[in-house]
Amino acid sequence: MQDTAPILNYQSPLPAVSHDRYNPSVMNKRVPQTVSRLEATRRAIQHEFLRLLKDAGFRFRKNEKEPRGVQAKVVESVNKIKHGRQYLKTNHVQVSNWAARVRQNKYQFTTTATDYSKTSQNRRKFFDAEQLRIRARVKAEKLKSTQVVTVWSDKEQEQVEVSASTVRRALKRKFPDEPSMLAARPKGMKVGGETAHHNKCRRLEAQYLKAKGQAYVDGMFFADETKIRFREHKNKQIDIEWCYRGEANETNWFEDQRWPGQINLFLLQSKDGVEMFEIYPKTLNKRKYAEDLLPKVGEVIRASDIDFTCYMHDNVWRGTQPIAALDEHIGEGKWTKYMGRPCTKPHDTIKTPVRKLPIRVPKERCGCEFPEGPIHAAFNPKLNLAENTFAKIDRIITANKIKDGKNGRKWPIRGAGKKKWWIKELKKAMKQLNRNKEFFRNQYNGYLTRSDAFIKSRGKRLKISKW
DSSP states (O other): OOOOSBSOOOOOSSOSOOTTTTSHHHHHHHSOTTSOHHHHHHHHHHHHHHHHHHHTTOOOBTTOOOOTTHHHHHHHHHTTOEETTEEOOOOHHHHHHHHHHHHHTTSOOOOOSOOGGGSTTGGGTSOHHHHHHHHHHHHHHTOOGGGOOEEEETTTTEEEEOOHHHHHHHHHSOBTTBOOOOBOOOOOOOOOOOSHHHHHHHHHHHHHHHHHOHHHHHTEEEEEEEEEESSOOOOTTTTOOOOBGGGHHHHTOSOOOSSOOEEEEEEEEETTEEEEEEEESSOOOHHHIIIIIHHHHHHHHHHSSSOOOEEEEOOTTGGGOOHHHHHHHTOTTOBOBOOOOOOEEEEEEEEOTTTOOEEEEEOSSOOOOOOSSOBOOSSOGGGOHHHHHHHHHHHHHHHHHHHHHHTTOOOOOSSTTHHHHHHHHHHHHHHHHHTOHHHHHHHHHTHHHHHHHHHHTTTOOOSSOOO
């Protein structure tokens, strides 16, 4: 038999509702001035909810269905109650939440004060002494934020519970004599080329090369330039020494000086290996590329035994490539063209701050016409094999530096002589790489597999590492 006994004989803790009872003259007698407007709203919601249920004949029995429209009446009633000189303000979501609390508490009033122990305002409970104890324990025992459960409280004179979010806030805070203790971790560079224009060009590039076949790929020459910095390129996932952000400089957790010095490397490769390279001090510009490098590239290509088909080089100058020099030294239709500027459209709502013009955003669907013949999309390093060669050179230099360090031969990072030293080591790494002919053959043999992957992804960037 169902239990029909009432679970509560409701008696209102407040007198019958009078919408004037929160006037200043009455409020001083019945509601303390320290009660915030938010707490007063929560109390009024619970009182009105219980009062309206009682007026509607609700008997507060188990599994009894509440009358329809009660919560809507609570919203209307609470918004007519004054608190000081202003009216209380609530909405259906707030009323629904606090009515659910009353219902879960067997139609009894619940506390309306905010619990600050697990929020950003918990400094009202955890003072500097407690936070310093948390920081000292985490640092001494190398704990995670979830592993600190209690801390000694001077106010309570006992161990009090502490949440993981409180520990994280205590670690993040900068004390006057202590830096932040958040873990320092290098962030990856922002990746570009995430537009429909880039995707379409990558797909068309892969389809063009796939249609040409392996014989065409074997006759391609790849060229690119890169910066060689005078430092060891560690793997940011496994070689980084983890530490606290404020102590990163002392630990030297990431060997990246502000001015480590650098040299620039231009490289041309074929299936037989590195055909030529140029080391220069400043960034490659258009004049040097057209007047100095392209004549040398043309001579190397003509002297090679390979049946030359195409010269691929990243479009660093976009639509202002030295076309005349490329046609003269490489040959017409023998070099990859620029894909064109990405197509954009004006945004519907976002405008520039001064002139209030709609900002330009990439189109969601690209309808551009791309140049005929070989093209190379921007932000597409996987189809330029020179990028993989640079990564291999970097690994060889890092291995040589670590090996020399174990033998007591330290490489200069700053001071006189570092540039000459690093140029010598770079040439040594190039010779080591060129002896590995299998590396270059594997690159070319797997090139059409890369093209298939871009065709399958419809030109989207592949979420995999370099081949």
